[in-house]
Amino acid sequence: MSKILIIEDESAIRRVLTKILTEENDHYIVSEAEDGLAGIEILKKEDFDLVICDIKMPKMDGVEVLEATKKIKPEIPIVMISGHGELETAVQTMRLGAFDYISKPPDLNRLLNTVRNALDRKSLVVENKRLKRKVSKNYEMIGESKNITNIKNMIEKVAPTEARVLITGPNGTGKELVAHWIHEKSERSKGPFIEINCAAIPSELIESELFGHVKGAFTSANKDRAGKFEAANGGTIFLDEIGDMSLSAQAKVLRALQESKVQRVGSDKDIKVDVRVVAATNKDLKKEIADKKFREDLYHRLAVILIKVPSLNNRRDDIPLLIEHFSKKIAVAQGTSPKTFSLDAIKLLQEYDWTGNIRELRNVVERLLILGEHEISKNDVSLFASK
Secondary structure (H helix, E strand, C coil): CEEEEEECCCHHHHHHHHHHHHHHCCCEEEEEECCHHHHHHHHHHCCCCEEEEECCCCCCCHHHHHHHHHHHCCCCCEEEEECCCCHHHHHHHHHCCCCEEEECCCCHHHHHHHHHHHHHHHHHHHHHHHHHHCCCHHHCCCCCCHHHHHHHHHHHHHCCCCCCEEEECCCCCCHHHHHHHHHHCCCCCCCCEEEEECCCCCHHHHHHHHHEECCCCCCCCCCCEECHHHHCCCCEEEEECHHHCCHHHHHHHHHHHHHCEEECECCCCEEECCCEEEEEECCCHHHHHHCCCCCHHHHHHHCCEEEECCCHHHCHHHHHHHHHHHHHHHHHHHCCCCCEECHHHHHHHHHCCCCCHHHHHHHHHHHHHHHCCCEECHHHHHHHCCC
16 A cells, blocks of 8 residues: 655645546555645654645645655655646755656646656665665574663664764674674665774784875885775774774874874875774773773763673573574585584573683584584583583
8 A cells, every 4th residue: 555645725636636546546545635734744643655745835835845844754755746837946846855746737647657656766765775774694683682682772773873882792792793783774884894803903003904004104014005994984994892902093093083084104194084983892991991091082982872792691591592593504504404402402501601602602503513413412512512
């Protein structure tokens, strides 16, 4: 069913348009509003797939209705109805985002073709948004526990915004999965996702990695090189283990966040960048701030939204789902049939102390699939998954 709202102050024209549309397609549900103000009130309360709106009306004209609708329901296509002498205004509405305009009295074929095209466009917009929000299978967040459900709900709210996010939690809990989810559910999902592990890069090279360098900036700088911030332009940069970043690099990251500019090492030329920063750490940054190892001003810039990823020990209810997920994924990678786990085996695994979190669980599952019987038993777990 497609819901269509007709906003028109002349009742005779409303009746004609409603009759044409409902007789053409019994899947069209048509509502009417006698003026612009009434139309906007209806749009605030209900969802529609198409709006057909007159240009010249009392109280609120069609241009004002168009502008207001684009603010509250930007995805709805709007077809304007223009009377004699309103052609210039009709063209103006196209510039403001109207889907099309139809002259009065409306030509039957033109009207129906325009309505069909507008509804097709709406369907495409909805589908594109759905696909954009669908996270890649490579970065699924498995779990239905309260902790994980809360994180998923928070991501749904945060991802479409430009807010910076700081993800905290122990090693191996899946902080990078949260970062990927935020990117892939954001409006930047078509842009690059650039990941950099601040703990894995020597402190003397971190600034070059982040901001690039010019030829001759240091001994091994044989040519100009762009940094990760430039590579992430239009997308997201994920600063993993940011608690291990040097204070000098922190100062430059702070400037990049404040001014949306970076300077390559050895250059004083500003380069504009448009990136969303998502950071992660396994450290207590407030303690690092107290110990003068992390800048407090950078912390507040990064932690607009704070997401705490729980340890596996704090989400044991998810272990059966994680075992099933890893079993299938590992079997596909190895070209073998997936094995099942007995209830006793799963229960025993739920009782373990998972100091290595999800990363450790995956390793144990792989070991059991290789060494265990066709059905992984409690005995297999005792033999091959001992801590």
